[in-house]
Amino acid sequence: xxxxxxxxxxxxxxxxxxxxxxxxxxxxxxxxxxxxxxxxxxxxxxxxxxxxxxxxxxxxxxxxxxxxxxxxxxxxxxxxxxxxxxxxxxxxxxxxxxxxxxxxxxxxxxxxxxxxxxxxxxxxxxxxxxxxxxxxxxxxxxxxxxxxxxxxxxxxxxxxxxxxxxxxxxxxxxxxxxxxxxxxxxxxxxxxxxxxxxxxxxxxxxxxxxxxxxxxxxxxxxxxxxxxxxxxxxxxxxxxxxxxxxxxxxxxxxxxxxxxxxxxxxxxxxxxxxxxxxxxxxxxxxxxxxxxxxxxxxxxx
Amino acid sequence: xxxxxxxxxxxxxxxxxxxxxxxxxxxxxxxxxxxxxxxxxxxxxxxxxxxxxxxxxxxxxxxxxxxxxxxxxxxxxxxxxxxxxxxxxxxxxxxxxxxxxxxxxxxxxxxxxxxxxxxxxxxxxxxxxxxxxxxxxxxxxxxxxxxxxxxxxxxxxxxxxxxxxxxxxxxxxxxxxxxxxxxxxxxxxxxxxxxxxxxxxxxxxxxxxxxxxxxxxxxxxxxxxxxxxxxxxxxxxxxxxxxxxxxxxxxxxxxxxxxxxxxxxxxxxxxxxxxxxxxxxxxxxxxxxxxxxxxxxxxxxxxxxxxxxxxxxxxxxxxxxxxxxxxxxxxxxxxxxxxxxxxxxxxxxxxxxxxxxxxxxxxxxxxxxxxxxxxxxxxxxxxxxxxxxxxxxxxxxxxxxxxxxxxxxxxxxxxxxxxxxxxxxxxxxxxxxxxxxxxxxxxxxxxxxxxxxxxxxxxxxxxxxxxxxxxxxxxxxxxxxxxxxxxxxxxxxxxxxxxxxxxxxxxxxxxxxxxxxxxxxxxxxxxxxxxxxxxxxxxxx
Numbered sequence: 001x002x003x004x005x006x007x008x009x010x011x012x013x014x015x016x017x018x019x020x021x022x023x024x025x026x027x028x029x030x031x032x033x034x035x036x037x038x039x040x041x042x043x044x045x046x047x048x049x050x051x052x053x054x055x056x057x058x059x060x061x062x063x064x065x066x067x068x069x070x071x072x073x074x075x076x077x078x079x080x081x082x083x084x085x086x087x088x089x090x091x092x093x094x095x096x097x098x099x100x101x102x103x104x105x106x107x108x109x110x111x112x113x114x115x116x117x118x119x120x121x122x123x124x125x126x127x128x129x130x131x132x133x134x135x136x137x138x139x140x141x142x143x144x145x146x147x148x149x150x151x152x153x154x155x156x157x158x159x160x161x162x163x164x165x166x167x168x169x170x171x172x173x174x175x176x177x178x179x180x181x182x183x184x185x186x187x188x189x190x191x192x193x194x195x196x197x198x199x200x201x202x203x204x205x206x207x208x209x210x211x212x213x214x215x216x217x218x219x220x221x222x223x224x225x226x227x228x229x230x231x232x233x234x235x236x237x238x239x240x241x242x243x244x245x246x247x248x249x250x251x252x253x254x255x256x257x258x259x260x261x262x263x264x265x266x267x268x269x270x271x272x273x274x275x276x277x278x279x280x281x282x283x284x285x286x287x288x289x290x291x292x293x294x295x296x297x298x299x300x301x
Numbered sequence: 302x303x304x305x306x307x308x309x310x311x312x313x314x315x316x317x318x319x320x321x322x323x324x325x326x327x328x329x330x331x332x333x334x335x336x337x338x339x340x341x342x343x344x345x346x347x348x349x350x351x352x353x354x355x356x357x358x359x360x361x362x363x364x365x366x367x368x369x370x371x372x373x374x375x376x377x378x379x380x381x382x383x384x385x386x387x388x389x390x391x392x393x394x395x396x397x398x399x400x401x402x403x404x405x406x407x408x409x410x411x412x413x414x415x416x417x418x419x420x421x422x423x424x425x426x427x428x429x430x431x432x433x434x435x436x437x438x439x440x441x442x443x444x445x446x447x448x449x450x451x452x453x454x455x456x457x458x459x460x461x462x463x464x465x466x467x468x469x470x471x472x473x474x475x476x477x478x479x480x481x482x483x484x485x486x487x488x489x490x491x492x493x494x495x496x497x498x499x500x501x502x503x504x505x506x507x508x509x510x511x512x513x514x515x516x517x518x519x520x521x522x523x524x525x526x527x528x529x530x531x532x533x534x535x536x537x538x539x540x541x542x543x544x545x546x547x548x549x550x551x552x553x554x555x556x557x558x559x560x561x562x563x564x565x566x567x568x569x570x571x572x573x574x575x576x577x578x579x580x581x582x583x584x585x586x587x588x589x590x591x592x593x594x595x596x597x598x599x600x601x602x603x604x605x606x607x608x609x610x611x612x613x614x615x616x617x618x619x620x621x622x623x624x625x626x627x628x629x630x631x632x633x634x635x636x637x638x639x640x641x642x643x644x645x646x647x648x649x650x651x652x653x654x655x656x657x658x659x660x661x662x663x664x665x666x667x668x669x670x671x672x673x674x675x676x677x678x679x680x681x682x683x684x685x686x687x688x689x690x691x692x693x694x695x696x697x698x699x700x701x702x703x704x705x706x707x708x709x710x711x712x713x714x715x716x717x718x719x720x721x722x723x724x725x726x727x728x729x730x731x732x733x734x735x736x737x738x739x740x741x742x743x744x745x746x747x748x749x750x751x752x753x754x755x756x757x758x759x760x761x762x763x764x765x766x767x768x769x770x771x772x773x774x775x776x777x778x779x780x781x782x783x784x785x786x787x788x789x790x791x792x793x794x795x796x797x798x799x800x801x802x803x804x805x806x807x808x809x810x811x812x813x814x815x816x817x818x819x820x821x822x823x824x825x826x827x828x829x830x831x832x833x834x835x836x837x838x839x840x841x842x
Contacts, residue, residue, distance in 0.1 A: 048687075048838075048839075048840055051690070051691060052690070053687055053690060053838065053839045053840055054838035054839065054840055055838060072690075072695065072696075073693045073694070073695045074693070076690070076692060076693045076694075077693040079691070083687065083688060083691070085684065086684070087680070087684035087685040087688050088404055088405065088406070088679075088683045089685070090404055090487070090488065090601070091486070091487045091489075091601070093582075093586070094582070095582050095584065095585050095586040096588065096591055098585035099585040099586030099587065099588060099591045100586075100591040100592075100597050101688075101692055102585050103591055103592040103593075104592075104594075104689075104692040104693065104694055105692055105693060108585040108587075110584050113583065113585045114583045114584060117581075117583040118583060121581075123581035123582055124581075124582040124583060124584065124585065125579065125581060125582030127568075129404070129568040130568065146585075
C-alpha cells in the first residue's frame with residue numbers, strides 16, 4: 001500500500017528545544033491515523049508543515065506523493081483541513097463561509113452540505129460571531145468534509161463538541177475511510193481517537209516516541225499489583241526484580257507496578273503466606289499516559 | 302492584570318508616536334534657522350510671511366501665533382498636523398477598544414476571567430489616555446531639546462501645557478469613537494462611523510474658523526477647543542477651561558460608553574431590531590461575490606466601503622461648496638489679497654480647492670490604506686490566511702487578490718470623491734477647468750495604489766507590525782516633502798515622498814510622470830510582496 005502521508009527527517013527548529021525534530025512517519029492510504037501528544041508537543045507544528053503553512057528547517061513531507069511545500073496548491077486540492085481553532089469570520093454567515101470555501105475548491109456540493117449540516121444540526125444562517133464554540137467546530141467539520149477529500153487532516157476535531165456530535169464526527173471519519181480517504185487526526189486525549197484510529201503515533205517534546213497499533217498499546221501492560229501478607233509486609237521480596245517499579249509498603253500490604261512478564265513476581269511469592277493478591281489491568285489511557293510522563297527519548301519506536 | 306494587558310496592547314503606538322513625534326519636532330526645529338534665518342529681522346520677516354500665507358490654510362490649520370519663534374513655528378508647522386494624524390490614531394484606538402478587541406476574542410476572555418465591563422472600559426481608556434499623554438509630551442520635547450542649539454527659548458512650561466491640551470482633546474476624540482463604536486453591530490461599520498465622525502468634526506472646525514456666520518458650530522469640535530491653547534509659542538495662551546472641559550467631556554463620553562457597552566450583547570450592536578424566527582439554513586451561499594478571495598473581501602467590507610465612498614462623495618461636494626466662501630472671506634484681507642494680486646480668480650480657487658479637498662483626499666486615502674493593512678494583518682494573526690491557504694490557493698494568489706481588492710476599493714473611493722466634486726462644481730462658482738479637476742481626481746488612484754502596494758508588501762512579510770510600519774511610513778512620507786526643501790535636500794529626496802509626487806495637479810500643468818512614478822511604487826511593493834510572502838511561515842500561533 002502506498003503512503004498517503006510521508007515525512008522524512010521532518011524538522012522545524014524554533015530554537016530552545018522547541019519545534020519538531022527528525023519526524024519519520026508514514027500513513028498508508030485509507031488508514032485512520034491518530035497523532036497524540038500533550039499540549040505543546042508539536043502536533044500543530046507537524047500539521048502546519050504537512051499543510052505547507054510553515055517551512056521545514058530540514059527534511060520533507062509529502063501527501064499522496066506530492067511535496068507539501070513545493071506543490072502546495074495541488075496538495076490542498078486533495079485535502080480537507082480542520083484547524084485547531086477556526087479564525088474569526090466576523091460578520092460573515094455560515095452559508096457565506098461554506099459558499100466561499102466551496103467556490104475556492106471549484107464548486108459546492110449542496111447535497112453534501114445539506115447532509116452534513118443536518119447530521120450536525122448546524123444552522124448556516126447565523127453570523128459567525130453568533131456561533132457558540134461547538135457550532136464553530138461543526139462549521140470546521142463541514143469545511144473539512146464537504147468536498148469529499150482524499151486526505152483529511154483534522155487538528156483536535158472533537159474538542160468542544162458534545163458527545164452526540166462527537167459520535168457523528170466519528171461516523172463521518174469512518175465513512176470517509178470506507179470511501180478510501182486517509183485521515184490524520186491529532187488529539188491530546190487517547191479516548192477521542194480510540195474509536196476510529198487503527199494506529200497512533202505519540203509525540204512528546206517534538207519527537208515521535210512511539211508508533212503502534214491500538215492493540216499493541218494494550219499489550220504493553222503495566223499492572224498495578226497489591227499483595228497483602230498475613231504477617232508484616234515484605235517489600236524486600238520484590239526489590240531488584242525485573243520490571244518492578246514504584247514499590248511501596250504499609251504494614252501488611254505491598255504495592256508496586258509490574259511491567260512485562262508476571263513470572264518473577266509469582267516466583268518471589270512462593271512459600272510466603274499471602275492472604276490477598278490483586279492485579280489491576282491498566283486502561284488504554286494509563287498506557288498512553290506512560291508516554292506523556294518524563295522518559296528518556298529513546299523509547300523503542 | 303487588566304491594567305497591564307491594556308498598557309501592553311498600546312506599546313507599539315506609544316513607541317511609534319513618541320519616537321516619531323520627538324524626532325519630527327526635533328528636525329523641524331533643526332531646520333528653523335535654515336527657514337527663518339539667524340537674525341531677529343529675518344526671523345520677523347519670516348514670521349510675517351508665514352502669518353500672511355497661513356490665512357489661506359485657515360480652513361484646516363489654525364492661524365500661527367508668533368511664527369517668528371521656534372515654538373510658534375513648530376506649533377503651526379508640526380503640532381497642527383500632528384493633532385490631525387494623532388486624532389486618527391485616537392479614533393482607531395477608540396473603535397479598536399470598543400469593537401476590535403471583541404472581534405479578536407479578547408473582550409470575551411477578559412470578561413470570562415472576572416473583569417467587569419466597567420473596569421474593562423476604564424482600564425483600557427486609562428491606559429490609552431496615559432499613552433496619549435506620553436506621546437503628546439514626546440512630540441513637544443523635541444522642540445525643547447533643539448531650542449538651545451538654534452538660540453531660542455525652550456519654553457518648557459508652555460510646551461508641556463500645549464501637550465496637555467493636545468492630550469485632552471485627543472482623548473475626547475478617542476472617547477467619541479469609543480461611544481460611537483458601541484452602536485453598530487459590525488466592527489467595519491464602527492470604524493467607518495467612529496473615524497468618519499472625527500473627520501467630520503475636523504471639517505466642522507474648519508468651516509467655523511473660516512466662515513464667520515458659521516463660527517458657532519465650532520463648539521462641538523474638540524479641534525476648536527484644542528486651538529484655544531497656543532502656549533507652544535512664547536507669549537501664547539493656555540486655556541485652562543478648554544483643556545479641563547475637554548478632559549471632562551472625554552470622561553463623560555467614556556461614562557456614556559460604559560452603560561452602552563453593558564446594555565448590549567458581545568458581538569451585537571446597541572440596538573437590535575426584532576429577531577424573526579426562521580428555519581435553519583442548510584445550504585451554502587451561491588453569491589458570486591464569494592467565488593474569489595478579492596471579491597469576497599469586497600463583499601465582506603461592503604458596508605464599511607459604502608460608508609467610505611459616500612463619505613468621500615459628500616466631503617468632496619462639501620469642500621467644493623465651501624471653497625468659494627472660504628476664498629472670498631480670505632480675500633477681504635487686503636494684505637492677503639496683495640499676495641495674490643496677480644493671480645486670476647480661477648487658479649486661486651483651484652489652489653484653495655487643491656489644499657482643502659485634494660490635500661484631505663490624500664490623507665483619507667493614506668488612512669484607508671492603513672485601515673486595509675490593519676485588516677490584512679488581523680486576518681494573518683487570527684488564522685484567516687492559514688484557512689485560506691488550506692484551500693487550493695497559492696500564496697502568490699493571496700497577494701494578487703489583496704492587491705486587486707485594494708485597487709477596486711480605492712478606485713471606488715476616488716470615484717466617489719470625483720462624483721461629489723464634479724456634481725457640485727457647476728454651481729459652486731469656482732470657474733475651474735474640468736480637465737484639471739478630473740486629472741487631479743484620477744491621480745488620487747495611483748497615489749492610493751502606491752500606499753496599497755507598500756501595504757501589501759509589509760503585510761505579506763511582517764503582518765504583526767504592518768500597521769505601525771505603514772502608519773509611520775505615511776507620517777515620514779508626509780513630512781519628507783515638507784522637510785526636504787527646508788534642509789535644501791536634493792529633489793530626488795523630496796520625490797521619495799508619495800505626497801510630493803502627487804504634487805498639485807489641480808493648478809499645475811498636467812503631467813503623467815507622477816502617475817507613472819506612483820504606479821511604479823505600487824508595482825515594486827506588489828513585486829516585493831510576491832517574493833516576501835513565499836519565504837515566511839504562515840501561522841496564527
